[in-house]
Structures are given as C-alpha cells and as structure tokens.
Amino acid sequence: MIGPDTLKKAEDNWQTEMGAWFAGERVVLRGKDLFTELNELSWFKYLMFGITGKVYSDKQMALIEAIWTLTVSYPEPRLWNNRIAALTGTANSTGILGTSAAIAATEASIFGNQINIIAIDFIKRAALLDGSDGSLEDLVKKEMKKNRIIPGYGRPIVQNDERIQPLIDKAQTLNLTDGLHFKAAKNVEKTLLNSRYRMVMNASGLAAALMADIGISNREYYYYTILAFSAGIIPCHIDAANKKEGTFFPLRCNRLNYTGHETRHW
Amino acid sequence: MSEEKENITTSIWREVAEEDNPFVAEKSYCSGYDVYGDLLGNVTWAEYIYLLFKLEKPKPWQSKLLENIAVAIANPGPRDLSVRGAMNGGVGGSTAASCLMAALAPGAGKNGGAREVYQVMRLWQQCQYDLSLWQQKLTDYEDEQTVEVWPASEHSPGFDPYGASCSTPVIQTLNHLTSIYSEGALAYLAANRNQFEQFADCPLGMTGVIAAAFTDLDLSDEQAEMLFLLLRLPGAAVHSLEQKKLGWRKYPFFGDGLTLTNDPGPTPLKSTFQKTL
Numbered sequence: 001m002i003g004p005d006t007l008k009k010a011e012d013n014w015q016t017e018m019g020a021w022f023a024g025e026r027v028v029l030r031g032k033d034l035f036t037e038l039n040e041l042s043w044f045k046y047l048m049f050g051i052t053g054k055v056y057s058d059k060q061m062a063l064i065e066a067i068w069t070l071t072v073s074y075p076e077p078r079l080w081n082n083r084i085a086a087l088t089g090t091a092n093s094t095g096i097l098g099t100s101a102a103i104a105a106t107e108a109s110i111f112g113n114q115i116n117i118i119a120i121d122f123i124k125r126a127a128l129l130d131g132s133d134g135s136l137e138d139l140v141k142k143e144m145k146k147n148r149i150i151p152g153y154g155r156p157i158v159q160n161d162e163r164i165q166p167l168i169d170k171a172q173t174l175n176l177t178d179g180l181h182f183k184a185a186k187n188v189e190k191t192l193l194n195s196r197y198r199m200v201m202n203a204s205g206l207a208a209a210l211m212a213d214i215g216i217s218n219r220e221y222y223y224y225t226i227l228a229f230s231a232g233i234i235p236c237h238i239d240a241a242n243k244k245e246g247t248f249f250p251l252r253c254n255r256l257n258y259t260g261h262e263t264r265h266w
Numbered sequence: 267m268s269e270e271k272e273n274i275t276t277s278i279w280r281e282v283a284e285e286d287n288p289f290v291a292e293k294s295y296c297s298g299y300d301v302y303g304d305l306l307g308n309v310t311w312a313e314y315i316y317l318l319f320k321l322e323k324p325k326p327w328q329s330k331l332l333e334n335i336a337v338a339i340a341n342p343g344p345r346d347l348s349v350r351g352a353m354n355g356g357v358g359g360s361t362a363a364s365c366l367m368a369a370l371a372p373g374a375g376k377n378g379g380a381r382e383v384y385q386v387m388r389l390w391q392q393c394q395y396d397l398s399l400w401q402q403k404l405t406d407y408e409d410e411q412t413v414e415v416w417p418a419s420e421h422s423p424g425f426d427p428y429g430a431s432c433s434t435p436v437i438q439t440l441n442h443l444t445s446i447y448s449e450g451a452l453a454y455l456a457a458n459r460n461q462f463e464q465f466a467d468c469p470l471g472m473t474g475v476i477a478a479a480f481t482d483l484d485l486s487d488e489q490a491e492m493l494f495l496l497l498r499l500p501g502a503a504v505h506s507l508e509q510k511k512l513g514w515r516k517y518p519f520f521g522d523g524l525t526l527t528n529d530p531g532p533t534p535l536k537s538t539f540q541k542t543l
Contacts, residue, residue: 001467003430012523020526031528097363104367107415114415121413222415251274253283253291260277260321261298266308 019050051223052216059174060214064224066170067210071163071203072112073231075239077248081106081229082236089240090248098237099230106229110156111204117222119152120208127184127212136184140191152185152205153192163203171210179213182206277321297321312336319489328483331446335479338439339472339494341501348373348498349505356506357514369502370495376419377427378473380494385423386477387487395454397461404465422466424474432459432469440475451478 019029027034029046030053038046041055044065048056056064077086081102088098106112122143129135143150155161171177185208189201211221240248280298281291294301297317305314312333316324324332342349348369355365373379388410393399407422421427426436440459444452455462455470455478463469473494480490509517 001430002427004428007428012520014520014524015527016524017526017528020524020529022532026532028526028529031530033530037530093363094361097361097367100364100367104371117415118413218413250289252288253281254288255271255273256279256281257273257275258277258280258295259275260280263295263300264298266299266304266323 047227048224052220056214059176063171063174063176063210063214066167067203067207068228068231070166070170071207072225072228075232075235077236077239079232081108081112082233085233085237086240086248089237090243090246092241092245095234095237095241099233102233102236103227103230112229113222113225115151115204116208116225117218119204120212120216120221121218122151123181123185123188123205123209123212124218126188127181130180130184130187136187137191137195140188140195140197144197150188150192150197150199150205152208153189153201154197154199155202160200161202164201164206167203167206167210176210176213179210181209181212185209278318315493316483319485319493320483327447331443331479331483334443334446335476336497338435338443339476339498341504342472342498343501344505346373346501347375347378349502352502352506353509353517356509357512357517359510362503362506365506366499366502369499369506373495373498373502376416376423377421378471380491381416382423382471382473383477383480383494384487384491385419386474387480387485387490389423390451390477390481391487397458400458400462401465404462405467407466421468424471424477425463425466425468426471427468429469429471432463436470436472436475439472440470440478443475443479447479447482450482452482454478 017031019027021027029038029050032038032049038049041049042061045055045061048054048061048064074082077083084102084105085095085098088094088101107114109115126136126139129139140150168177171182185201185205188205189199192199208221211224216224278297280295282293282295284290284292293303296305296314299305299317305317309317310329310333313324313329315336316329316332344350344353351368351370351372352365355361355368360368374381376382376385389400389403393403404422404425407419409416409419426433440452440456444456447453452475455474459470462474476494477490480493485493
C-alpha cells in the first residue's frame with residue numbers, strides 16, 4: 001500500500017522540467033528561455049517544441065501545417081464537431097465556449113482524436129511487418145476481427161477521401177514521402193482493396209503515416225492533433241453568431257421520430 | 267435534396283406542437299409520461315432522472331438510492347480536482363459554463379473521476395459476484411485498451427491509491443446506500459470490502475461505492491459515467507461562484523510551490539540550441 005506519503009511529499013512541491021513563469025522577469029519552456037532562446041520560433045514551431053521538446057525543420061513544419069490545413073480545417077457546420085460551434089453561435093453563446101466544446105468533441109471514436117492515436121499505433125505496427133510475406137494481410141485480418149475497423153482506413157458518409165491527393169502532393173514537394181510508414185500505409189490500402197472490406201486510406205491514416213515517418217511518438221501525435229480542428233471550427237461559430245439567432249437548422253416538433261413507450265399516466 | 271426530411275430518432279422524448287407554432291411544443295412526453303401535465307408536481311427530481319435514464323418508473327428503493335447517491339456526491343468539496351478546476355474559472359472571472367466545463371475535464375478522469383466509475387462498472391460486468399475474478403482483475407489492474415486517449419491507469423479503479431485506510435465518508439456512504447438496497451453489488455462490496463482492499467492494495471474509494479450503487483440500479487457503464495459527471499456538478503458550481511466573489515488574492519497560487527529543475531537561470535547565454543533554429 002502506498003498510503004498518503006506520496007501526497008505529503010508533493011504538498012506545495014511541484015518539481016518540473018516542463019516550464020515556469022518567473023513573474024515580471026522571464027519564462028522557461030523545457031529548459032529554454034522564451035525571450036532569448038525561443039523568441040525567433042514561429043507559434044507553430046513553439047507549439048511543437050512544447051509537445052515534443054524538438055525543433056522541427058521548416059520542411060517538417062510545412063508538412064505538419066499542411067496536415068492541419070488540408071485535412072481537418074473544413075469550415076463545414078454540418079460536421080459533428082463543427083456543428084457544436086455553430087449551435088453555440090446560433091444560441092448566442094460565446095465563441096470560446098463553442099470552440100472548446102467542439103474541440104473536446106473532436107475526441108471522437110468515428111473520426112478525430114480517438115482514431116488518430118490508434119491510427120498511428122496501427123501504422124507503426126504495420127510498418128514493422130511490411131515486407132514480410134503475408135504478415136500485413138494477417139495484421140489487417142486480426143485488426144478487423146478484433147476492432148471491426150482499420151484505424152486510418154474507410155470513412156463515414158463517403159467512400160473516397162478528397163484530402164489524400166492534395167496532402168500527398170504537398171508531402172512530395174517537400175520530399176517527405178520516402179518513409180517506411182508511408183510505404184506501409186499504401187500497402188495496407190492495397191491489402192484492403194484486394195479484400196472483401198474494400199476500404200481506402202483516409203486522411204487520418206495518411207497523416208499518421210507521414211508523422212510517424214518524421215519520428216513522432218504516439219502520445220506526441222495525440223497532443224499534436226488536439227488543436228488541429230480549430231481553424232474549421234471557429235468560422236462555423238462566427239457564421240452562426242452573425243446570422244439571426246436560432247436560425248441554424250431549426251427543428252419542428254414533428255422532426256422527432258419517437259420510438260418509445262406509448263402514452264401513459266404516472 | 268430528398269423530399270423526406272431527416273429526423274432525430276428517440277425513444278425518450280415525444281412532442282406535440284402548439285397549433286400556432288410548429289417549433290414550440292404544446293405537450294412533451296418522456297417515455298410516454300406527460301412531462302408538464304403529469305410528472306411536474308408528482309415526481310421527485312430523482313424519480314425523473316431515473317425515468318430519463320431507464321425509461322421506466324423507479325421502484326421506491328431505486329429512486330431513494332439514486333437520491334442518496336446524488337446527495338453523497340453533489341459536492342466532493344473544494345479540494346477535489348473537479349471542484350478546483352471550477353474554482354480556477356471562478357477566481358479568474360470566467361464564464362459560468364467554462365467553470366462547469368473546467369470541473370468536467372478533471373472530473374472525467376481515471377483518478378477519482380467518471381472514467382474510474384466506468385472502469386469499475388466494467389469490472390462488475392466481468393466479475394459479478396466471483397471473488398476469485400475480482401482478485402484476478404484488481405491485482406495489478408490492466409486497462410482494457412492499451413492504446414487510447416485516456417492516460418494509462420495508475421491504480422485499481424474504485425480504490426484510493428493514496429488512502430491509509432478506508433475513509434469515514436466512504437464507509438458511511440457504503441453503509442447507508444447498502445441499507446437502502448441490501449441484495450446486490452453494494453451489499454457484496456460491504457461484506458467483502460477487506461478482501462477487495464487487499465486485492466487492490468489500497469482502501470475503497472468513493473468511485474467504488476458509487477459504481478456498485480449504479481450497478482444495483484442496472485445502469486450501463488456509459489450511463490454511470492455520464493451520471494457521475496452530472497451529479498457532481500452542484501459543488502463545482504457553488505464553489506466557483508464563491509471564489510469568484512472572494513477573488514484571486516484569497517485563493518492559493520502556490521507561489522513558492524513550483525521548482526523548475528532545469529532552470530537555465532535569469533541570463534542564459536546564447537546556446538547552441540538557438541543557433542540551430
């Protein structure tokens with residue numbers, strides 16, 4: 001039994017290497033002074049440094065930003081996370097409440113962040129097996145049997161993913177498509193298309209493979225994706241807040257398809 | 267666009283529109299009961315919450331159990347991680363909703379929060395009344411998913427990792443709830459608490475008691491997780507409002523509590539790190 005000793009030692013005692021503010025003087029992040037050592041970093045490089053402790057090259061940053069811009073920043077208020085921001089706007093509630101709730105909801109299981117972390121884990125396992133005879137097929141079969149999905153493949157609503165080619169084009173212009181994970185991701189897709197599952201790679205799978213190829217860990221990838229959707233979410237709030245209140249897809253009473261118990265008395 | 271409009275499918279709620287406005291309900295029915303014409307004035311809050319989750323009228327012991335669960339966890343107190351989250355919103359003058367959201371985020375966790383209740387619900391489903399299975403699961407507890415958004419568990423769910431012995435409020439709550447319903451998980455937990463604590467190598471926590479009570483109410487793991495989040499919000503609300511009034515000067519900042527163990531010092535030399543940027 002551990003008992004309360006751990007808490008006693010931690011009382012008023014937070015030891016950290018991550019960072020701190022020295023009031024009125026300076027700020028340190030991961031051992032580096034913000035004003036003298038990190039002051040030339042772009043915001044995005046600073047964000048990635050905070051998450052990983054690494055300063056990525058300009059080419060890697062261009063890829064990382066492209067993933068955010070091209071794959072998860074759609075200003076589409078019908079998408080489930082974005083719709084939360086739009087509903088918040090039409091309810092005359094604040095932009096930060098709508099945006100933070102929408103970002104929280106992006107931790108979803110049919111899209112977004114619950115998928116992202118298992119997608120990068122999957123592609124790393126796939127890359128280890130890629131090239132061994134039959135192993136990739138076995139992995140896909142086992143994954144389908146266990147989880148009934150291949151994370152990073154298939155898509156709700158539509159089959160094809162229009163984001164794939166623009167992101168591959170961008171990665172190719174940056175010479176960042178030679179990695180083992182990208183190759184494995186394409187081989188998984190081939191395997192799936194030749195099977196009865198007929199699924200194509202989606203942007204989450206491609207992004208996970210490209211990010212794995214620049215050496216990001218699963219947990220770093222999770223943190224890196226947290227704010228990724230925000231550029232699509234905020235415009236949805238702005239749009240709904242600027243329009244007449246309550247007019248974002250109002251629903252009549254008869255739009256409820258009731259399937260429950262018949263009328264009764266308490 | 268198709269002729270047929272898309273609908274929300276629900277077995278919980280039915281509405282009949284006012285004659286002069288299709289967007290306003292004249293009648294609202296919850297699982298068949300007229301909410302404003304029949305339930306209002308006739309049901310307690312606990313009965314209504316039970317109805318919403320279970321879609322059936324509770325038996326007297328079920329509503330009494332739920333009502334007492336709600337009292338037991340309404341306010342975990344201002345040292346609790348979820349309430350502290352809310353108070354940070356309060357002292358900063360944040361919006362009311364952000365204070366409750368600030369309670370929900372830490373209150374959702376595997377350390378004393380709703381995910382821990384979810385985990386214990388899963389254990390009840392898997393182990394039921396088989397002590398050897400409980401021993402197997404609680405000793406060196408392992409998460410069901412190895413890769414997930416939740417951080418890895420650091421203790422057996424339902425138990426207090428830093429407890430010296432089972433706390434008085436936990437025992438009082440367990441005993442009281444067991445007195446309301448003594449034929450299920452609560453009673454089994456009360457009867458076998460010492461062994462459970464040996465398996466988990468730490469004393470029973472409030473999440474363990476509440477999960478047993480939710481099991482007795484036949485809630486699903488996801489319903490239990492959601493209800494635990496919801497029922498703990500009153501304390502978060504009032505403590506955040508109180509601290510908002512009192513202000514940040516009277517609220518701990520832990521001014522001397524943080525030690526930066528890799529502090530480069532006040533005038534760092536231009537390092538090789540910067541030259542590489």
